[in-house]
Amino acid sequence: MEVARDENLEALAGAVAAESDALGQLRFKFEVQQVMLSGGRSAYLDETTRELEAAIAAVQHADAIFRQRLSSAAVDPLGLSPESTLREVAAAAGEPWRYIFEQGRADLRRAVEAIGRLRTENRKLLARGYLATSEALALLGVDTAGMSYDASGAPQRGRAAATILNRRA
Helix, strand or coil: CHHHHHHHHHHHHHHHHHHHHHHHHHHHHHHHHHHHHHCCCHHHHHHHHHHHHHHHHHHHHHHHHHHHHHHHHHHCCCCCCCCCCHHHHHHHCCCCHHHHHHHHHHHHHHHHHHHHHHHHHHHHHHHHHHHHHHHHHHHCCCCCCCEEECCCCCEEECCCCCCCCCCCC
């Protein structure tokens, strides 16, 4: 029984490390996009967006494996619910697993928080770039008021433009 416990907990520790690595790669891609946006290099926006999408897919894949390993580690050796959290598994596991999982959980939290900050800043940079482009086109006499874009990115005139509402409940 001790061997199975170690195998499940080792697999979970590996999944935590893999998810942390995937989140680190996603953070890197957001930082690259931020450098491009800050430097006014919008020519690379499509490429950085594709790279972000690939990094997000890698995080989703790592998360699916993590959830599977978490469920196995919680149920098999520890007798917890399959819906248990990493915090609960860490609390139920003995040393050195408790320490390993607590550190992994802290690393995951820090990575998610950093990615959230980068995402917010990148959105602000994108909005500023859009506003600056719109203002520059208006100075050149280009009317962008009735312009929107279809799913392929092709400009559409005469259709209702997309509107963003900021409403407080």
